Amino acid sequence: MKGFRFSAVEAAIKKPGRLDLALIFSDYPAQVAAVYTTNKVQAAPVLISRERSKNGRCRALLVNSGNANACTGEQGMADALECGRRTAEALGLSDEELLIASTGVIGQPLPMERFKKGIQPLVDGLDHGTLDDVARAIMTTDTFEKIERRSGEAGGKPYSIRGIAKGAGMIHPNMATMLSFLVTDAEVDGAFLKSAFTEAVDGSFNAITVDNDTSTNDTAVIFANGAAQNPSIKAGTPEGAAFAALLHDVLLSLAKLIVKDGEGATKFVEIRVKGAANQADAKKAALAVANSMLVKTAFFGQDANWGRIIAAIGYSGADVQQDRVEIRFDDVVMATGGVFAGGDAEAAGTRVLQQKEFRVTIDLKLGAGEAVVFTSDLSYDYVRINADYRT
Incomplete structure (x- = not known):
């Protein structure tokens, strides 16, 4: 240089x-x-x-x-x-x-x-x-x-x-x-x-x-x-x-x-929202999911709890029509039309969450807005690190 x-x-x-x-x-x-x-x-x-x-x-x-x-x-x-x-x-x-x-x-x-x-x-x-x-x-x-x-x-x-x-x-x-x-x-x-x-x-x-x-x-x-x-x-x-x-x-x-390198992180997760009414709505929805403590703890526990994700989308402030929402873990469809895709999806989704890196794709099916946010899980070690930070 x-x-x-x-x-x-x-x-x-x-x-x-x-x-x-x-x-x-x-x-x-x-x-x-x-x-x-x-x-x-x-x-x-x-x-x-x-x-x-x-x-x-x-x-x-x-x-x-x-x-x-x-x-x-x-x-x-x-x-x-x-x-x-x-x-x-x-x-x-x-x-x-x-x-x-x-x-x-x-x-x-x-x-x-x-x-x-x-x-x-x-x-x-x-x-x-x-x-x-x-x-x-x-x-x-x-x-x-x-x-x-x-x-x-x-x-x-x-x-x-x-x-x-x-x-x-x-x-x-x-x-x-x-x-x-x-x-x-x-x-x-x-x-x-x-x-x-x-x-x-x-x-x-x-x-x-x-x-x-x-x-x-x-x-x-x-x-x-x-x-x-x-x-x-x-x-x-x-x-x-x-x-x-x-x-x-x-x-x-x-x-x-x-x-x-997130404190205590064991997962690296890409949250991708597409089909939003606009880009701003896509970013709102992606950040709501990425920041949800319940979603992050589910990632840590390898729990394919897509319900926490759709709940976060709903309170994000983005325009959402429940019966249009599709949620995927990598290529596994967990919910379509806002409804659970079934037991086979649960098992396949759990296998995705067992990986160190994966993608959650949310399609709101309302427009052309897209956004990507990267996040981590929330582990026991995060609490330990921050509880001891000044000592």
Whole structure:
């Protein structure tokens, strides 16, 4: 990856023994696009980065795990600004050129002395670190790092897109706790980068759910520094379409990894709604099913209880006519015309739910609206992990 450097150190922000403070740095001024949580309670780093990314140009991103710096009042804002200022100064940047992100426990002040001690080693390590180090440093309850890479070409010049993400619980993004950072050495028109990134996020991170909780810290950012020296990629061109497709592919792959790593998850489930009156109704129905605690526990128990699914569809707010609904588990018809398909379907459906990955298809037979949402089951381990999270 041309023109980007990475670093991660152990600052013992929550506890020692792991990387937890990381830096992404572009050697050149970069176009930046970002999407943030829609939760009305927002962490200090989100408020700061939201303002700084509005101008569409930044050089670096400072991120920590172990502490969200959310609901920490004026002191939390001051701490975030000071951490950013010290890092920007060490990099030779203005404060406005640096974005900040945090993830971890809400409501706890940053351990500033440990944080400040980590900044200079972090900057000094830029010539030795990797994006994989950053991916490890941003993990909280994740069980593995999430990294995706793709390559493209524009004007005869090859370029790369690399992305990382973290998230396993508090996952229901509206832009999960989730962070995602992407870097590309492609030269990309700023307006096109913003629209392509927003659209790709909507079709990926906004199409997953683990536990129906939207974080105070959700942040997704892409930096494009043009080091590949390709002609600027613009909207309405074949190169633009190809770049947007690669970007969507990276984000969707990362989003799926988040669901597969869902806290305590044993199942990865695609909820596909078709035949809805419109796309908005399809998304409502898909999310209602994907977020239903009863549906998710049935998936965990391998119980082919399609009744919980049709109930969720009914309260979703989508236009539904009960006597038209068809529900399938993979290719097994569980209900048609809103009525149970019979005992053979029960047995076949149970076999589908015994798989680690499967699809639930819901046909409302009212129109052309379609939507896909990815979800996980809800297991005993989810309760254990979240009951012990702060201890």
